[in-house]
Amino acid sequence: MPERPELGFLLNRLLHAVIDGELPILQRHGLNMWDYVVLTALGDGAAPTQAELSAATGRDKTRLIGNLDRLAEAGLIRREPDPQDRRNRIVALTGKGSTVLRKCRRDIAQLEGELLSGLTASDRRVFERSLVRLEASLPESRRSLPTSRRSG
Amino acid sequence: MPERPELGFLLNRLLHAVIDGELPILQRHGLNMWDYVVLTALGDGAAPTQAELSAATGRDKTRLIGNLDRLAEAGLIRREPDPQDRRNRIVALTGKGSTVLRKCRRDIAQLEGELLSGLTASDRRVFERSLVRLEASLPESRRSLPTSRRSG
């Protein structure tokens, strides 16, 4: 729609298309976007404290709690007191949590394939490689944060 | 951070980097992100009604009003009753509005150049072309909507 399509415009449109595609997938597994971000972070690294998890995901520590409560209630994560420092609570995936995470990733990978199916194989390789490179070039400060906004 | 970087993760990081870079530019001209989206829409097409502008930008019509009030107050747009149908108000850029829009676009183009400077010229061409193609392949439903979220 802009005469020269701006990066922000294009990225925004694309991101929201991805989110719109992902939300139903996550919902089928009883997850919202932040739940999935948390599970992803837990699947990537070793068991962290909630403070570390907050930093890793970009989710404010006070709001992270609600996600962890629900995830624990659903049996997807465990929260255990740290024997080293009993102020900490160590968060870790359960077997069920790993399974749900794996299924979501599989479905999301398929969704991505569909979204990118309009590109040639060569263009897709360059596109994905560029995304990874650009992301790597960003300052550390910005962390994850897919939102579940609704447009007016 | 994910083992296989997901599209949503990468797009989100990149979009927020763009937004973080753009907000100070817009702020220098007294604009917020929605103001800029509205000015952009007005710069692209002919003078629309507020309802059309709402549809074109994705901004809810009730929340669009506040933006239009401020933009008119700042002398960047005009709102005139439609002689054809006096329920409508026709919105249009003023000369001052066009100037501000042009300056913002120029600064944002420079920002984009910096953000993409890590790519080779060839990769950048493919990357931008792919973005445009992917955006064009999306369903009509989704319209613009850069947000000014703050991560926790």
Place this chain on the structure above:
DNA sequence: TATTGTTATACTCTATAACTATA
């Protein structure tokens, strides 16, 4: 009766500040 623009209300999400328990 339907529609444009507007205002008002309720609701959600977010930011900030307290509180507790450990250290």
Place this chain on the structure above:
DNA sequence: TATAGTTATAGAGTATAACAATA
């Protein structure tokens, strides 16, 4: 005193519904 986790309060942003003017 400082920190991890938690809870509570205030504020911003959003959706929804109602309203006045015009068709």
